[in-house]
Amino acid sequence: MIPSGGPVLLGIAAVERETGLSKDLLRVWERRYGFPSPSRDAFGERAYPADQVDRLHLLRRLLDAGHRPGRVVPLPAERLRALLEAPAPVPVGRARVVRRTRAAAGVAGVAGLAEHGDDRMLRPLVDHLRANRVDALQQGLRQAIVGMGLERFVLDLCVPLTRRVGDEWARGALAIYQEHQYSELLQSLLRAEIARVPRAGLAPQIVLATLPMEGHGLGLLMAEALLVLEGCACLPLGTRLPAREIAAAAAACRADVVAVSCSAAPAATQVTSALTELHAVLPRGTALWVGGSHPVLQRRPPPATVVVASLGEIRGLVGAWRAAADGVPDAPTGDALQGA
Ligand code: B12
Numbered sequence: 001m002i003p004s005g006g007p008v009l010l011g012i013a014a015v016e017r018e019t020g021l022s023k024d025l026l027r028v029w030e031r032r033y034g035f036p037s038p039s040r041d042a043f044g045e046r047a048y049p050a051d052q053v054d055r056l057h058l059l060r061r062l063l064d065a066g067h068r069p070g071r072v073v074p075l076p077a078e079r080l081r082a083l084l085e086a087p088a089p090v091p092v093g094r095a096r097v098v099r100r101t102r103a104a105a106g107v108a109g110v111a112g113l114a115e116h117g118d119d120r121m122l123r124p125l126v127d128h129l130r131a132n133r134v135d136a137l138q139q140g141l142r143q144a145i146v147g148m149g150l151e152r153f154v155l156d157l158c159v160p161l162t163r164r165v166g167d168e169w170a171r172g173a174l175a176i177y178q179e180h181q182y183s184e185l186l187q188s189l190l191r192a193e194i195a196r197v198p199r200a201g202l203a204p205q206i207v208l209a210t211l212p213m214e215g216h217g218l219g220l221l222m223a224e225a226l227l228v229l230e231g232c233a234c235l236p237l238g239t240r241l242p243a244r245e246i247a248a249a250a251a252a253c254r255a256d257v258v259a260v261s262c263s264a265a266p267a268a269t270q271v272t273s274a275l276t277e278l279h280a281v282l283p284r285g286t287a288l289w290v291g292g293s294h295p296v297l298q299r300r301p302p303p304a305t306v307v308v309a310s311l312g313e314i315r316g317l318v319g320a321w322r323a324a325a326d327g328v329p330d331a332p333t334g335d336a337l338q339g340a
Helices: 012-019 023-033 050-064 077-085 102-114 119-130 134-170 176-196 218-229 243-252 268-281 295-299 311-325
Strands: 046-049 202-209 232-236 257-261 287-291 306-308
Touching: 012 023, 012 046, 012 050, 046 050, 050 077, 119 134, 119 176, 134 176, 134 218, 134 311, 176 218, 202 218, 202 243, 202 311, 218 232, 218 257, 218 287, 218 311, 243 257, 243 268, 257 268, 268 287, 268 295, 287 311, 306 311
Parallel strands: 202 232, 202 257, 257 287, 287 306
Antiparallel strands: none
Protein backbone atom coordinates (compact mmCIF):
# COMPACT_ATOMS: atom_id res chain seq x y z
CA MET A 1 0.00 0.00 0.00
CA ILE A 2 1.24 3.52 -0.75
CA PRO A 3 1.54 5.96 2.18
CA SER A 4 -1.59 8.18 1.97
CA GLY A 5 -1.59 11.94 1.71
CA GLY A 6 1.84 12.16 0.04
CA PRO A 7 2.51 13.74 -3.29
CA VAL A 8 2.72 10.35 -5.06
CA LEU A 9 0.76 10.24 -8.32
CA LEU A 10 0.42 7.00 -10.25
CA GLY A 11 -0.38 6.50 -13.93
CA ILE A 12 -3.24 4.22 -14.97
CA ALA A 13 -0.95 1.29 -15.84
CA ALA A 14 0.66 1.44 -12.40
CA VAL A 15 -2.77 1.57 -10.75
CA GLU A 16 -3.82 -1.50 -12.75
CA ARG A 17 -0.69 -3.33 -11.58
CA GLU A 18 -1.14 -2.20 -7.97
CA THR A 19 -4.81 -2.96 -7.54
CA GLY A 20 -5.55 -5.61 -10.15
CA LEU A 21 -8.41 -3.43 -11.48
CA SER A 22 -8.12 -3.19 -15.25
CA LYS A 23 -7.61 0.14 -17.03
CA ASP A 24 -10.97 -0.29 -18.78
CA LEU A 25 -12.75 -0.80 -15.48
CA LEU A 26 -11.07 2.25 -13.94
CA ARG A 27 -12.24 4.39 -16.88
CA VAL A 28 -15.78 2.96 -16.72
CA TRP A 29 -16.07 3.66 -12.97
CA GLU A 30 -14.77 7.18 -13.51
CA ARG A 31 -17.48 7.81 -16.13
CA ARG A 32 -20.27 5.99 -14.34
CA TYR A 33 -19.67 6.77 -10.66
CA GLY A 34 -17.35 9.78 -10.70
CA PHE A 35 -14.74 7.71 -8.87
CA PRO A 36 -11.79 7.43 -9.21
CA SER A 37 -11.27 11.07 -10.18
CA PRO A 38 -7.64 11.31 -11.28
CA SER A 39 -5.98 14.60 -12.12
CA ARG A 40 -4.01 14.91 -15.37
CA ASP A 41 -0.25 15.07 -15.73
CA ALA A 42 1.71 17.37 -18.05
CA PHE A 43 0.92 15.03 -20.99
CA GLY A 44 -2.80 14.93 -20.25
CA GLU A 45 -2.57 11.35 -18.88
CA ARG A 46 -4.53 10.24 -15.82
CA ALA A 47 -2.61 10.63 -12.54
CA TYR A 48 -4.02 9.00 -9.39
CA PRO A 49 -3.19 10.24 -5.87
CA ALA A 50 -2.30 7.73 -3.15
CA ASP A 51 -5.58 8.07 -1.22
CA GLN A 52 -7.58 7.11 -4.34
CA VAL A 53 -5.32 4.11 -4.94
CA ASP A 54 -5.85 3.01 -1.34
CA ARG A 55 -9.62 3.31 -1.82
CA LEU A 56 -9.33 1.25 -5.01
CA HIS A 57 -7.50 -1.46 -3.03
CA LEU A 58 -10.44 -1.58 -0.61
CA LEU A 59 -12.91 -1.76 -3.52
CA ARG A 60 -10.99 -4.59 -5.12
CA ARG A 61 -11.17 -6.62 -1.91
CA LEU A 62 -14.91 -5.96 -1.57
CA LEU A 63 -15.53 -7.04 -5.17
CA ASP A 64 -13.55 -10.23 -4.50
CA ALA A 65 -15.78 -10.81 -1.48
CA GLY A 66 -18.88 -10.64 -3.70
CA HIS A 67 -20.05 -7.01 -3.38
CA ARG A 68 -21.53 -5.28 -6.43
CA PRO A 69 -19.66 -2.28 -7.90
CA GLY A 70 -22.81 -0.11 -8.05
CA ARG A 71 -23.27 -0.48 -4.29
CA VAL A 72 -19.69 0.07 -3.17
CA VAL A 73 -17.78 2.26 -5.65
CA PRO A 74 -19.53 5.50 -4.59
CA LEU A 75 -18.91 4.88 -0.84
CA PRO A 76 -16.20 6.75 1.11
CA ALA A 77 -13.16 4.85 2.40
CA GLU A 78 -14.44 4.61 6.01
CA ARG A 79 -17.64 2.88 4.86
CA LEU A 80 -15.60 0.50 2.70
CA ARG A 81 -13.37 -0.38 5.67
CA ALA A 82 -16.44 -1.01 7.82
CA LEU A 83 -17.87 -3.32 5.15
CA LEU A 84 -14.61 -5.25 5.02
CA GLU A 85 -14.79 -5.83 8.77
CA ALA A 86 -18.37 -7.14 8.46
CA PRO A 87 -19.14 -10.76 7.44
CA ALA A 88 -18.88 -11.27 3.67
CA PRO A 89 -22.16 -11.44 1.68
CA VAL A 90 -23.11 -14.62 -0.13
CA PRO A 91 -22.30 -13.82 -3.76
CA VAL A 92 -25.49 -13.71 -5.82
CA GLY A 93 -25.64 -15.53 -9.13
CA ARG A 94 -22.00 -16.53 -8.94
CA ALA A 95 -21.79 -20.13 -9.96
CA ARG A 96 -19.05 -22.17 -8.36
CA VAL A 97 -17.56 -23.92 -11.32
CA VAL A 98 -14.52 -25.45 -9.75
CA ARG A 99 -13.90 -28.85 -11.19
CA ARG A 100 -13.51 -31.32 -8.37
CA THR A 101 -12.56 -34.90 -8.19
CA ARG A 102 -15.07 -37.03 -6.28
CA ALA A 103 -12.35 -38.16 -3.92
CA ALA A 104 -11.41 -34.55 -3.14
CA ALA A 105 -14.88 -33.27 -2.42
CA GLY A 106 -15.03 -34.50 1.16
CA VAL A 107 -11.59 -33.22 2.08
CA ALA A 108 -12.27 -29.72 0.76
CA GLY A 109 -15.04 -29.03 3.28
CA VAL A 110 -12.76 -29.77 6.20
CA ALA A 111 -9.99 -27.69 4.72
CA GLY A 112 -12.45 -24.83 4.17
CA LEU A 113 -13.09 -24.69 7.92
CA ALA A 114 -9.40 -24.90 8.68
CA GLU A 115 -8.67 -21.96 6.40
CA HIS A 116 -10.31 -19.54 8.89
CA GLY A 117 -7.88 -20.70 11.55
CA ASP A 118 -7.94 -20.97 15.30
CA ASP A 119 -7.62 -17.47 16.75
CA ARG A 120 -5.93 -18.72 19.94
CA MET A 121 -3.13 -20.14 17.80
CA LEU A 122 -2.87 -17.26 15.31
CA ARG A 123 -3.08 -14.25 17.59
CA PRO A 124 0.19 -14.74 19.56
CA LEU A 125 2.09 -15.32 16.33
CA VAL A 126 0.73 -12.15 14.74
CA ASP A 127 1.45 -10.26 17.98
CA HIS A 128 5.08 -11.40 17.81
CA LEU A 129 5.33 -10.13 14.25
CA ARG A 130 3.70 -6.79 15.10
CA ALA A 131 6.04 -6.31 18.08
CA ASN A 132 9.09 -7.21 15.95
CA ARG A 133 9.76 -10.34 18.03
CA VAL A 134 10.89 -12.31 15.01
CA ASP A 135 12.83 -14.89 17.03
CA ALA A 136 9.72 -15.65 19.08
CA LEU A 137 7.66 -15.93 15.89
CA GLN A 138 10.20 -18.30 14.39
CA GLN A 139 10.24 -20.39 17.55
CA GLY A 140 6.44 -20.50 17.66
CA LEU A 141 6.29 -21.68 14.06
CA ARG A 142 9.00 -24.31 14.64
CA GLN A 143 7.17 -25.66 17.67
CA ALA A 144 3.97 -25.81 15.65
CA ILE A 145 5.67 -27.84 12.89
CA VAL A 146 6.99 -30.31 15.45
CA GLY A 147 3.65 -30.55 17.25
CA MET A 148 1.36 -30.70 14.22
CA GLY A 149 3.46 -32.37 11.55
CA LEU A 150 4.04 -30.73 8.17
CA GLU A 151 0.66 -31.49 6.59
CA ARG A 152 -1.48 -30.09 9.45
CA PHE A 153 0.99 -27.21 9.89
CA VAL A 154 0.40 -26.17 6.27
CA LEU A 155 -3.36 -26.69 6.23
CA ASP A 156 -4.32 -25.50 9.71
CA LEU A 157 -1.72 -22.87 10.44
CA CYS A 158 0.12 -21.55 7.36
CA VAL A 159 -3.00 -20.82 5.33
CA PRO A 160 -5.01 -18.92 7.97
CA LEU A 161 -1.93 -17.21 9.41
CA THR A 162 -0.82 -15.98 5.99
CA ARG A 163 -4.31 -14.64 5.27
CA ARG A 164 -4.41 -12.98 8.69
CA VAL A 165 -1.07 -11.29 7.96
CA GLY A 166 -2.49 -10.04 4.63
CA ASP A 167 -5.60 -8.65 6.31
CA GLU A 168 -3.58 -6.95 9.05
CA TRP A 169 -1.33 -5.39 6.44
CA ALA A 170 -4.32 -4.22 4.42
CA ARG A 171 -5.84 -2.46 7.43
CA GLY A 172 -2.52 -0.86 8.31
CA ALA A 173 -1.90 -2.91 11.48
CA LEU A 174 1.30 -4.45 10.08
CA ALA A 175 3.99 -2.59 8.16
CA ILE A 176 5.05 -3.60 4.68
CA TYR A 177 8.47 -4.64 6.00
CA GLN A 178 6.76 -6.93 8.55
CA GLU A 179 4.77 -8.65 5.82
CA HIS A 180 8.03 -9.19 3.93
CA GLN A 181 9.72 -10.47 7.09
CA TYR A 182 6.90 -12.94 7.64
CA SER A 183 7.05 -14.15 4.02
CA GLU A 184 10.80 -14.68 4.15
CA LEU A 185 10.57 -16.55 7.44
CA LEU A 186 7.75 -18.83 6.35
CA GLN A 187 9.45 -19.46 3.02
CA SER A 188 12.70 -20.58 4.63
CA LEU A 189 10.90 -22.75 7.21
CA LEU A 190 8.80 -24.47 4.54
CA ARG A 191 11.81 -24.99 2.26
CA ALA A 192 13.75 -26.60 5.13
CA GLU A 193 10.81 -28.87 5.98
CA ILE A 194 10.28 -29.87 2.35
CA ALA A 195 13.97 -30.78 2.10
CA ARG A 196 13.56 -33.13 5.09
CA VAL A 197 10.77 -35.18 3.50
CA PRO A 198 12.25 -38.43 2.10
CA ARG A 199 11.97 -38.37 -1.68
CA ALA A 200 9.66 -41.03 -3.13
CA GLY A 201 9.90 -39.61 -6.68
CA LEU A 202 6.52 -41.01 -7.70
CA ALA A 203 4.26 -39.86 -10.53
CA PRO A 204 2.82 -37.46 -11.24
CA GLN A 205 6.00 -35.50 -11.85
CA ILE A 206 5.11 -31.87 -11.24
CA VAL A 207 6.70 -28.56 -12.30
CA LEU A 208 5.68 -25.68 -10.00
CA ALA A 209 5.93 -22.00 -10.93
CA THR A 210 4.12 -18.70 -11.11
CA LEU A 211 3.58 -16.65 -14.27
CA PRO A 212 5.29 -13.28 -14.94
CA MET A 213 2.66 -11.08 -13.28
CA GLU A 214 2.64 -13.16 -10.08
CA GLY A 215 5.08 -12.44 -7.25
CA HIS A 216 3.19 -14.40 -4.59
CA GLY A 217 4.94 -17.73 -4.09
CA LEU A 218 3.82 -18.94 -0.65
CA GLY A 219 0.66 -20.69 -1.85
CA LEU A 220 2.74 -22.64 -4.34
CA LEU A 221 5.29 -23.55 -1.67
CA MET A 222 2.48 -24.82 0.58
CA ALA A 223 1.18 -26.88 -2.36
CA GLU A 224 4.68 -28.26 -2.95
CA ALA A 225 4.95 -29.38 0.68
CA LEU A 226 1.70 -31.36 0.37
CA LEU A 227 2.64 -32.79 -3.04
CA VAL A 228 6.01 -33.97 -1.73
CA LEU A 229 4.22 -35.59 1.22
CA GLU A 230 2.07 -37.44 -1.35
CA GLY A 231 5.32 -38.76 -2.82
CA CYS A 232 5.15 -36.68 -6.02
CA ALA A 233 8.38 -35.75 -7.77
CA CYS A 234 8.42 -31.94 -7.73
CA LEU A 235 10.50 -29.42 -9.69
CA PRO A 236 9.93 -25.96 -8.15
CA LEU A 237 10.91 -23.03 -10.39
CA GLY A 238 9.88 -20.08 -8.19
CA THR A 239 7.94 -16.99 -9.21
CA ARG A 240 7.47 -14.71 -12.26
CA LEU A 241 8.46 -17.10 -15.01
CA PRO A 242 7.47 -16.65 -18.69
CA ALA A 243 5.13 -19.35 -20.02
CA ARG A 244 7.76 -20.55 -22.49
CA GLU A 245 10.30 -21.19 -19.74
CA ILE A 246 7.77 -23.17 -17.72
CA ALA A 247 6.93 -25.18 -20.84
CA ALA A 248 10.63 -25.76 -21.56
CA ALA A 249 11.12 -27.13 -18.03
CA ALA A 250 8.05 -29.35 -18.39
CA ALA A 251 9.40 -30.74 -21.69
CA ALA A 252 12.92 -31.23 -20.33
CA CYS A 253 11.82 -33.26 -17.32
CA ARG A 254 8.82 -34.89 -19.03
CA ALA A 255 6.47 -33.46 -16.44
CA ASP A 256 3.00 -34.92 -16.11
CA VAL A 257 1.63 -31.77 -14.54
CA VAL A 258 2.44 -28.07 -14.43
CA ALA A 259 1.07 -26.45 -11.26
CA VAL A 260 0.79 -22.67 -11.04
CA SER A 261 -0.59 -20.26 -8.48
CA CYS A 262 -2.60 -17.09 -9.14
CA SER A 263 -3.21 -14.72 -6.21
CA ALA A 264 -5.94 -12.10 -6.15
CA ALA A 265 -3.48 -9.31 -6.98
CA PRO A 266 -3.23 -9.20 -10.82
CA ALA A 267 -6.01 -8.08 -13.16
CA ALA A 268 -8.35 -10.84 -14.37
CA THR A 269 -7.38 -10.23 -18.00
CA GLN A 270 -3.70 -10.78 -17.16
CA VAL A 271 -4.47 -14.07 -15.42
CA THR A 272 -6.67 -15.37 -18.23
CA SER A 273 -4.27 -14.46 -20.99
CA ALA A 274 -1.22 -15.80 -19.13
CA LEU A 275 -2.96 -19.14 -18.45
CA THR A 276 -4.22 -19.38 -22.02
CA GLU A 277 -0.71 -18.77 -23.31
CA LEU A 278 0.76 -21.31 -20.90
CA HIS A 279 -1.70 -23.96 -21.96
CA ALA A 280 -0.91 -23.28 -25.63
CA VAL A 281 2.83 -23.81 -25.19
CA LEU A 282 2.79 -26.77 -22.81
CA PRO A 283 3.87 -30.12 -24.23
CA ARG A 284 0.90 -32.23 -25.29
CA GLY A 285 -0.30 -34.44 -22.47
CA THR A 286 0.95 -32.18 -19.67
CA ALA A 287 -1.92 -31.25 -17.37
CA LEU A 288 -2.29 -27.71 -16.02
CA TRP A 289 -3.35 -27.41 -12.36
CA VAL A 290 -4.08 -23.91 -11.10
CA GLY A 291 -4.51 -22.88 -7.46
CA GLY A 292 -4.77 -19.55 -5.67
CA SER A 293 -7.45 -17.08 -4.77
CA HIS A 294 -7.88 -15.06 -7.96
CA PRO A 295 -11.67 -14.77 -8.41
CA VAL A 296 -11.46 -15.39 -12.17
CA LEU A 297 -10.49 -19.00 -11.44
CA GLN A 298 -13.90 -19.57 -9.86
CA ARG A 299 -15.97 -17.36 -12.14
CA ARG A 300 -14.49 -18.06 -15.57
CA PRO A 301 -11.79 -20.73 -15.31
CA PRO A 302 -9.70 -20.78 -18.48
CA PRO A 303 -10.36 -23.89 -20.60
CA ALA A 304 -8.30 -27.03 -20.12
CA THR A 305 -7.16 -26.12 -16.62
CA VAL A 306 -7.91 -27.98 -13.42
CA VAL A 307 -8.77 -25.34 -10.83
CA VAL A 308 -7.77 -26.41 -7.33
CA ALA A 309 -9.95 -24.49 -4.88
CA SER A 310 -7.96 -25.31 -1.76
CA LEU A 311 -4.89 -27.16 -0.61
CA GLY A 312 -7.13 -29.75 1.03
CA GLU A 313 -7.98 -31.02 -2.45
CA ILE A 314 -4.43 -32.02 -3.30
CA ARG A 315 -4.57 -35.54 -1.89
CA GLY A 316 -7.74 -36.35 -3.83
CA LEU A 317 -6.39 -34.78 -6.99
CA VAL A 318 -3.17 -36.79 -6.89
CA GLY A 319 -5.14 -39.95 -6.09
CA ALA A 320 -7.47 -39.33 -9.02
CA TRP A 321 -4.53 -38.65 -11.35
CA ARG A 322 -2.86 -41.90 -10.30
CA ALA A 323 -6.06 -43.90 -10.64
CA ALA A 324 -6.62 -42.52 -14.14
CA ALA A 325 -3.00 -43.21 -15.09
CA ASP A 326 -3.41 -46.81 -13.85
CA GLY A 327 -6.50 -47.12 -16.03
CA VAL A 328 -8.94 -47.69 -13.16
CA PRO A 329 -12.24 -47.90 -15.09
CA ASP A 330 -14.36 -45.41 -13.14
CA ALA A 331 -11.51 -43.19 -11.99
CA PRO A 332 -12.77 -39.64 -11.38
CA THR A 333 -10.88 -38.08 -14.23
CA GLY A 334 -11.30 -35.52 -16.94
CA ASP A 335 -9.19 -34.70 -19.96
CA ALA A 336 -7.61 -31.77 -18.15
CA LEU A 337 -6.72 -33.86 -15.11
CA GLN A 338 -4.41 -35.92 -17.28
CA GLY A 339 -3.63 -33.30 -19.91
CA ALA A 340 -5.76 -33.40 -23.03
C1 B12 B 1 2.71 -12.57 1.37
C2 B12 B 1 2.01 -11.57 0.50
C3 B12 B 1 2.78 -10.74 -0.31
C4 B12 B 1 4.29 -10.89 -0.42
C5 B12 B 1 4.62 -12.10 -1.32
C6 B12 B 1 5.92 -12.77 -0.90
C7 B12 B 1 6.06 -14.16 -1.45
N1 B12 B 1 7.30 -14.58 -1.50
O1 B12 B 1 5.13 -14.84 -1.81
C8 B12 B 1 4.68 -9.50 -1.03
C9 B12 B 1 4.98 -8.55 0.10
C10 B12 B 1 5.87 -9.52 -1.99
C11 B12 B 1 3.37 -9.10 -1.69
C12 B12 B 1 3.28 -8.21 -2.73
C13 B12 B 1 2.08 -7.72 -3.22
N2 B12 B 1 0.83 -7.98 -2.71
CO1 B12 B 1 0.49 -9.33 -1.51
N3 B12 B 1 -0.06 -10.60 -0.16
C14 B12 B 1 0.60 -11.46 0.51
C15 B12 B 1 -0.37 -12.29 1.37
C16 B12 B 1 -0.22 -11.85 2.83
C17 B12 B 1 -0.17 -13.80 1.26
C18 B12 B 1 -0.21 -14.32 -0.17
C19 B12 B 1 -0.11 -15.79 -0.19
O2 B12 B 1 0.96 -16.35 -0.23
N4 B12 B 1 -1.23 -16.48 -0.14
C20 B12 B 1 -1.20 -17.94 -0.19
C21 B12 B 1 -2.42 -18.57 0.43
C22 B12 B 1 -2.43 -18.43 1.92
O3 B12 B 1 -3.66 -18.09 -0.03
P1 B12 B 1 -4.31 -18.24 -1.51
O4 B12 B 1 -3.57 -17.40 -2.46
O5 B12 B 1 -5.74 -17.97 -1.31
O6 B12 B 1 -4.12 -19.75 -1.96
C23 B12 B 1 -4.87 -20.82 -1.42
C24 B12 B 1 -5.22 -21.92 -2.37
O7 B12 B 1 -5.72 -21.48 -3.56
C25 B12 B 1 -4.00 -22.74 -2.50
N5 B12 B 1 -3.07 -22.52 -3.56
C26 B12 B 1 -2.43 -21.38 -3.84
N6 B12 B 1 -1.62 -21.59 -4.87
C27 B12 B 1 -1.73 -22.88 -5.24
C28 B12 B 1 -1.12 -23.59 -6.26
C29 B12 B 1 -1.46 -24.92 -6.45
C30 B12 B 1 -0.80 -25.68 -7.53
C31 B12 B 1 -2.40 -25.54 -5.62
C32 B12 B 1 -2.74 -26.94 -5.81
C33 B12 B 1 -3.02 -24.81 -4.60
C34 B12 B 1 -2.68 -23.49 -4.42
O8 B12 B 1 -3.31 -22.49 -1.32
C35 B12 B 1 -3.95 -21.53 -0.52
C36 B12 B 1 -4.64 -22.16 0.65
O9 B12 B 1 -5.81 -22.82 0.31
C37 B12 B 1 -1.75 -11.94 0.73
C38 B12 B 1 -2.93 -12.10 1.68
C39 B12 B 1 -3.84 -13.28 1.29
N7 B12 B 1 -5.04 -13.24 1.79
O10 B12 B 1 -3.47 -14.15 0.54
C40 B12 B 1 -1.49 -10.56 0.15
C41 B12 B 1 -2.26 -10.13 -1.07
C42 B12 B 1 -2.45 -11.28 -2.04
N8 B12 B 1 -1.39 -9.13 -1.67
C43 B12 B 1 -2.03 -8.13 -2.18
C44 B12 B 1 -1.44 -7.06 -2.89
C45 B12 B 1 -2.36 -5.91 -3.28
C46 B12 B 1 -0.05 -7.06 -3.20
C47 B12 B 1 0.70 -6.01 -4.02
C48 B12 B 1 0.00 -5.49 -5.27
C49 B12 B 1 1.05 -4.89 -3.05
C50 B12 B 1 1.87 -3.77 -3.65
N9 B12 B 1 1.24 -2.63 -3.72
O11 B12 B 1 3.00 -3.92 -4.00
C51 B12 B 1 2.01 -6.76 -4.36
C52 B12 B 1 1.89 -7.50 -5.72
C53 B12 B 1 3.04 -8.42 -6.03
C54 B12 B 1 2.79 -9.16 -7.33
N10 B12 B 1 2.90 -8.50 -8.45
O12 B12 B 1 2.46 -10.30 -7.33
C55 B12 B 1 -3.53 -8.26 -1.93
C56 B12 B 1 -4.32 -8.60 -3.19
C57 B12 B 1 -5.71 -8.00 -3.03
C58 B12 B 1 -6.35 -7.71 -4.28
N11 B12 B 1 -7.52 -8.30 -4.43
O13 B12 B 1 -5.85 -6.96 -5.06
C59 B12 B 1 -3.60 -9.33 -0.79
C60 B12 B 1 -4.85 -10.24 -0.80
C61 B12 B 1 -3.50 -8.58 0.55
C62 B12 B 1 -4.78 -7.85 0.91
N12 B12 B 1 -5.50 -8.33 1.91
O14 B12 B 1 -5.16 -6.88 0.31
N13 B12 B 1 2.31 -9.74 -1.11
